[in-house]
Amino acid sequence: MDEIEFSSTGSGWGSRSEVLAVGWGNSCETVRSLLPRGLLNSCPAGVSSCPASSCPFPSARSPRLTLLESVLLPGPRPTTGGMEFLELIRTGRAQVKLLRGPEAPPLRGTLCVTGHHLLLSPGPQGTSDLWLLLLRSVDSIEKRVSGDSGTITLRCKDLRVLQLDIEGVEATLDIARSIEALSSLESVITSFPFFYRPRGLRLGDAWHFHPPERYYKRVARETNAWRLSEVNEDFSLCPSYPRAVIVPRAVDDDALARCARFRQGGRFPVLSYHHAPSGTVLLRSSQPLTGPQKRRCAEDEELLRAVLAGARPGAPGFILDTRSAQAAKQAGVTVGGTEAKAAYPGWKRLHRPLEKGRPLQESFVRLVEACGDLEKSMDGWLSQLEACCWLAHVKEALSTACLAAWGMEREEACILVHGAEGMDNTLLVTSLAQIILDPLSRTMTGFQELVEREWIQAGHPFQLRCAHSAFSHAQPKHEAPTFLLFLDCVWQLGRQFPLSLEFGEGLLLALFEHAYASPFGTFLCSSEKERCLCEVRTRTHSLWSGLNQPKVRRKLRNPLYIPNPLAIWPSVEPQSLQLWQGLFLRWIRPPEPSQVAWEKVWQRLASKEKTEDCESTSKPQS
């Protein structure tokens, strides 16, 4: 019944976490680790061209700065990749005061714009480390000048708001223009992940950590009705699918090719999850291209028939359409449509409309707006919380996933999920249903595997969906916080089952942050095909190897985790859902008292582990 009602700061549930400062935010260690190649290639533009006398760094040099300079100043001109930055950087440096919200003290020092970062080095008296911001994480920028100084407000994609007070009007305008230009670069291969070379990690590590082949091994142990097909080897069948997909054993590659032509974007039905306890499966695809002529595809029908045949005898099939019946019908007027009842015996259709695209993005924007106003009255706050509809979307997403999970577990049915393109809400539903049903997907590794398999490799277009966050003034084109909605739903599950997820809130926050802007290559591009073209896997580091470094991984853990072999059925009543304060109010709410509480949870755990260790070591001694 009870739960920790003080939302708090820590990595457990119901909490926010500072763990993300570990690496990629603003510690000096980060700067050092990216120096060897990162800055060489990307940054010298503004800095190396400046005369030595106006060097941004003080003459009384700390070893730290000497290290930085030795790389920045005499750096050789890069042969490629550097020129475009040089043109965009109008000024290399300025004296600034940085305000980082109500809690952190302001920082003063020299600001330096590099190809991928804003660097702030504190003056000689400064004691704090270098402060670093990835330019890619700037969502919107606002400049104001008065007298002989100016102010730049940076709103970041992780919802942080920063203010830079800058000496000199020219400098202000130049810096603002530089940031504007550099933060909106769209080219993937000149982005920071291609230059990021952290210490302790090797290129190529962890990229082979979570391939579909690995999941197939598990499926193959449970059933032999499915096979791994490499029909999409060259991405010609479906540009948004990975090379290998799991399909019914009874369907050959030629049939798959014809299925692909019948489904939008070539996304033919593939296995998402095999639920061993009931012997049923979860599939995903895009809509069939029936069109007004009510086209049919024998191979597609055969595929779904084979799915039922491979499951428990007599298992029913349900097609969970994430559009309304009306919208699905509308799609049939042009090219899309739905599976005709007569053509797919044994399959029934359910419609569970989920919001996507622009309305979802607007919901996100309005929620963030509401959270930014601290002076709001109680009534104003509640009415905005209602009007933005975010929690309504959370409820719909969770209840649809529960429905799919219920269908598999209790009706012992096979479930096919699709909407139109099948790369947004479809993935939301299939991935959430797995977390509800599958204890393995609730482990640290299993969850990472799920994100890799059901989002990244399944072709969720991260590059488009996460181009901008909630602060952008630009008219949203393809942006939508579908992945954030997924993370929010997982957070809700974690609140209701605080002992059942191996990871804490910190991992969800990290994934949110990295999906929008990251030094790692994991969330780059919109599909495996694009990632191959850009050689992401060989030229960037994987986020998973970053997160799985023992030091980091430990902090992302849920201290209270106890493996739970059962399904976790959440309550989706409005009273049971909560605003994810750890994310939406992360930079706004002063954390102190609750932070202390979570630190205590950690302490207890640590002391318990210590005594346990102590005991186990003291036994053999005796």
Place this chain on the structure above:
Amino acid sequence: MEHIRTTKVEQVKLLDRFSTNNKSLTGTLYLTATHLLFIDSHQKETWILHHHIALVEKLALTTSGCPLVIQCKNFRIVHFIVPRERDCHDIYNSLLQLSKQAKYEDLYAFSYNPKQNDSKRLQGWELIDLAEEYKRMGVPNSNWQLSDANREYKICETYPRELYVPRIASKPIIVGSSKFRSKGRFPVLSYYHHNKEAAICRCSQPLSGFSARCLEDEHLLQAISKANPVNRYMYVMDTRPKHRMQSWWATQKDIGRIIVRISSKIWNDEKIRESDEKKRLNAMANRAAGKGYENEDNYSNIRFQFVGIENIHVMRSSLQKLLEVNGTKGLSVSDFYSGLESSGWLRHIKAVMDAAIFLAKAIMVENASVLVHCSDGWDRTSQVCSLGSLLLDPYYRTIKGFMVLIEKDWISFGHKFSERLKEKTYSLWPFLLDDQKKYFNPLYSSKSPKFSVLEPNTVSFNFKFWRNMYHQFDRTLHPRQSVFNIIMDMDEQNKQLEKDIKDLESKIKQCKKKQTDGILTKELLHSVHPESPTLKTSLCFKEQTLLPVNHALRTIEGSNPADNRYREYAEEFSKSEPGVVSLEYDVARMTC
């Protein structure tokens, strides 16, 4: 017993309150002298104390029977369907009588017998000793003393016998002041802050007529301000909202105009630092009606502060509205939040909190004493005084201290019935204390000096709907695993392990001694506490008691998908598959 016509009705259905398709459990309803009891087919018992019943409603007859809805004061709402209307009518009438016991002697508390002997019973009543509590605060002292003015409840019926007042306030002053205050509730000490030497005092509103003043009352307030050696300025906090006075004021325009004219001269007084024109007009207007507000001109060294907490009538309807919204079947997120907003409940909570923070700040920052009042000084005044004390004093954040706080600010300053009740009934506190493990917050730390005074942040988004209170009987809405329980268990384990370590260490020492003697006893190795490695897994399922049927093994208790009503979103499942009718059976099998 004479009210009970039917003692047992069979085949009664208990509806799931939130289910849109009327999911129900069938069982038998019993009516006893003190309780209503429902035992469902799984032998699960639901007990409802008659005294807890707030409302009984008989709804229009349906095909399946006669619906009976019972709302309890502890937020339990049950919805029965009684097959025969006659039975329903009988139960309805009985409950109507039983829940409205007029005499105190008929209350359950008088018949409740926990099998304790009388001396233990009396001990229970002495568990919380308010004299002891005032001593803990540091009174009596050179500035504050115990007054015997109300020893026989002569001055104020609703005050306790033992009251603390400024040492320089004589009995005639107290008596005079009490005549000037509504229900005789004159200013007395509620909390004394030892370090700051500042006090929280409480009273009711003054009965000042248009031109009336009460010198004794003015003296008493002077005495309170003088009892603070550090800061002679004191606050008078009127917890009532301004807008109520304003609407009242609107109907009193004529009087108002006169007052404004007369008072424009008086108000050049410099000693009043706060110059809130409207506030004074309102106070003046109310004064004209004979009740309400101290005339600031007559009280020196005083700052008047208004904080807007609504009265009990507004609060009551707000809570009713909230419960109504939350009881809606198939409630949407949008309706939930608009209902939460329009009920105003969180707004009231914030107002009380803001007032308590003001109070705590006045004492901590300005070192000023504060006198709190509302109208009668026993609702809003109790809220603000007790919450303010809780922010200031860590003692009130312990289990015993919290009981003392409730006893002091709520019970003793409310009704004197407690005296009479002591002769026959049992005190609640010893029972709670015996069970205190259940109420522990495992993260509580008494040592953290950082939080010796709490400074909560009252920005709107920090206030949340308290699901665990208002839905305490709606099991399905809650998290299914308890963080607190696990931490408590962890602590227990830790203690056990530490004990084991000590045992082992002492044994090692013994061992070594013996080794030097050339003797090694093998049995020592076996005497080690044997079960620690398995504890971790057993912990997990302690609270998730699993139902012994195989299907249920896939679900955490209370996290049954059927309970969560997902299926109601997709009636198609069963519509499209006749075979799936077995589903209900399936669920029943699971829980039986």
